[in-house]
Amino acid sequence: FILALVAISASALTFVVDGFKYVTLNATADTPYRVRCEGWSDGAYPESDLTIPSQVSYNGITYKVCGIGPNAFSFNGNIKNLYIPYNVEQINTYAFAYCTNLRQVHIPSSVTNIWSAAFKGCGSLVRVEVAGIFCPPETGENAFAVCHPKMTLYVTPYNGNVEEYQAVMCRGSNHFNSVKENKFVCDWLVDWWMAVVNKSSKNVVITGATQWNYTLSVPKYVIWEGERYNVTGIAPRAFKGCSDVAILTFADGALLDEIGDNAFEGTSLKSVKNLNAREIGARAFYGIRKLT
Secondary structure (H helix, E strand, C coil): CCCCCCCCCCCCCEEEECCEEEEEECCCCCCCCEEEEEEECCCCCCCCEEECCCEEEECCEEEEEEEECCCCCCCCCCCCEEECCCCCCEECCCCCCCCCCCCEEEECCCCCEECCCCCCCCCCCCEEEECCCCCCCEECCCCCCCCCCCCEEEECCCCCCHHHHHHHHCCCCCCCCEEEECCCEEEEEECCEEEEEECCCCEEEEEEECCCCCEEEECCEEEECCEEEEEEEECCCCCCCCCCCCEEEECCCCCECEECCCCCCCCCCCEEECCCECCECCCCCCCCCCCC
16 A cells, blocks of 8 residues: 655645645646645634535635645544545545544545545544545555444445445455445536536536636536536535636526535625525625625
């Protein structure tokens, strides 16, 4: 088992946005602006439902959140449900270790490495979802050690090969009670949208995007694997801090079930068009000067 080390330069920048601490990582050819989440800033309140942002803006630059740092959220007794977003590639050693009330974890298809002891000692952890991955992430032999005796691994393998995930993720002290295929929910890139896909209901919830510009146009539906999926929601913090976006347009006739908390907070939005949602979360459009 070889760990893929993430390079941090000697001139790395550290900063805090919305209670999360970040450190910049070396640029890659595909992603010039990258950060690793290092946990909570001093005095920040740990949430019971923790959604780590997929991207964050600081001093006019939008960074992709590509990793979770060592010990970032360890020994946190408040976290119960954890959603790790697309873009994260590395979950470092002891990142969530001994979060004794953590019950559910969603791990996206972008994750390639779960380091040793990343979730060790999470005694209440009963459900681990690994969604929509071509191959299982390299997993340390005690990454899920000393967790709940009924902990179940739910996987959504693209090729349906559950046994491959069991061989890679259940070795050593990673004692999953069972491994099951989750046929209905996975996360994926649809065009340039990052989305959680529900194969059963043929719906998607947008969790971010890999590219955007001055105008962001949210479609009524997307085509994935040759089938139509309706866009039914925008996830919490999906576009928070994306300072390039000034005009947001929803498709004519579209009706969203929900726009999550802080979904567009901190953007440069001047105008929102065709907004039609059954529920709009707290601070979803905080700071927008005009809605049309």
